[in-house]
Amino acid sequence: MSDGAAPVVPRRAAALVWGVALSAYVAAVFHRSSLGVTGVDAADRFDVNAAALATFSIAQLAVYAAMQVPVGVLLDRFGSRRMLIAGGALMVAGQLCFAVATDVPLAVAARVLVGLGDAMTFISVLRIVAFWFPGRRNPLLTQLTGTLGQLGAILGAVPLVALLHAAGWTTAFTVAAAVGATVLLVVVAAVRDTPYRDTATGPTPTLASVRRELAVAWTTPGTRLGLWTHFVTQFSGAVFALLWGYPFLVQGQGLSPTAAASLLTVMTVATLLSGPMIAHLCARHPYRRSVLVFTITAATAAVWAAVLAWPGRSPGWLLLTLVLVLAVNGPGSVIGFDYARTFNPVTRMGSATGIVNVGGFVASIVLILAVGIVLDLTTPAGRGAPDLAAFRWAFAVQYVLWALGAVQVLRWRNAARRRHAAEQALPAPVPLPATP
Template structure:
């Protein structure tokens, strides 16, 4: 049958293929924020200072960030199916290594392996969305994808705390690794890179067989020539990076230090932030597709996000009910970061799309990669100045909130300098 007479893939099939990739993304989000709930266990097991704990947590982000550009180039070159399968297998091995690490060095290697392997999930998933769903759904499905992934962070809140108390943190990490390996097998069996590989019509035209494939470094160089890539790269580093830094490591200590909450009570509020972040991604993705704009919805979200950090940095002694609401609003606004990927994909030629998405996803990781250890160093400094042992400085926590606000502010400047795409590709 001629390709022009083929029917589009059934929506059910599209969702199953997307869902398998989304499940791996959920696994990655779960692994990303586990140190925030396991601060006590990790500090005790490996005898860590605050700065050392921040560095251990950041190992995930070091390797995740390092993989983003190679992943984008490889997905453009060989497709998401093979990349996702390999990522699941290596991610499972890394989780097992981290869970049963006898020393800090082994734990760091395991966490780095997890970070480097799950780095493939987001870019690969978005490329599957681009192939298996109508282009008009891209931002909305990006929002749904981020929301699903964020549920992994929700699982790393109260549920992880309960399971760790029941079975021990090592067993929970080991079990998560086995799940990732099983998921890799399912992806290899069922997922295909495009509908035509299952006998259906592609939503996006296949690249011509005679089209010259650029060498990897040449493709990267071509992508980096677009100013929009640099500007959009920086936006989520603050808007999302600040949320990941707070929820992933320092949010629970902040709430227990300033407001005297138990770890479980603080974890509930952090879980609420993650749910709000997921809701924000759904809301801003749908709003952007409806308005056919990227900048305005993104700006609204960024302003909501920075407002919470500023208020809590200036007025930290607010009632816990108001603090909770402010944190949830901050996280809801942070969900607007999902617009980054459609925005940059529309700002470069189609054949550079995955590479551009990978570069921007690197920007997402730059935030926590830098902020987590920096905030740890700030807290160590204030603890030393105030001669505090085994606790956190309130003044140090306040400074950390203002540092996060400044970072989000720099993202807003970058957003204002970028060029609106009106939800349409600027290039053929």
């Protein structure tokens, strides 16, 4: 940019570019969650047990988590548009592979492709927000991006289940790939990195500079606070939506497939409604964000305790309460990105955001694998589907992760506050005397 004030970005143009980029994230969430509501059918198609089924989601999420920091570096180099196009193409390829897969290796490879493409999408949209909108609007639009993206989970619930049961596996996932391809074409046509003529790409980073930026971001207490916030708030709702919620409702609670998919849809709608409220509270009370994190975590743990301790199958109102509380987990995890924005300069946002985004997905991977293992251990051989007792033992593993996350949030919140207080106490620099 040349010297002088930056030109005003037309609101309609900004809204159009953000809306199309957001549709790419909606498609990514759709692809990401498509396995969750088809888990029972996937187990039958590939003839696998619970632990083996978990490897599908673990492969997808592990790649997503591992790619966050590299994607941040690539994003600074190539810009959002190229990353969104590459990510969309990878997810379409993954869904096409999943549509024709009949063996476990190809199915896992398909989920890896989905995870790679998914990893490139969310932070690319956040970078578009930073370029196209004024800074004061960034927190709300970041929350809206994360929240509205969950519309993809609605497409991945009732419609996909209905199509799967009506037309079969291959047709359902081929249609899913076609949806992704359509969105990809719109992104190619409408998304630009910036509203200005100059490029949003940067020079090729050196390994030394990448290490230096990552090290500084990692040693910033606010970044660690963001990571553990993302860790403790996200995993329960994410695992429920991505894989184990649908089997728990159908096999454990005895709901019909349509009723279970409907509850997952209610969960998504509640996420859409709660996101703006969480954003408003964070903007209104920035020094009380950790209180909100602890409240969300405690409420989730308490409702799960009621569900797991209920004698027999839980009543409908309790399952509804569970999905409503889980719906707040996603918006709650976005508070972690707000911490990254608060405690890091713009030049480190890519690195800090990538680090934060690892937290919740690492916790989700651990829980997905743990639930699968416990279900296999507690389901007698030859019985087939796990029963309610097996699911109770499996979901009890969550309390270990909640305890770890809560302790770390408290630890790094205090460290961030001490760092902030020390910086505020530093005296103003004394001007040097004029040279005689």
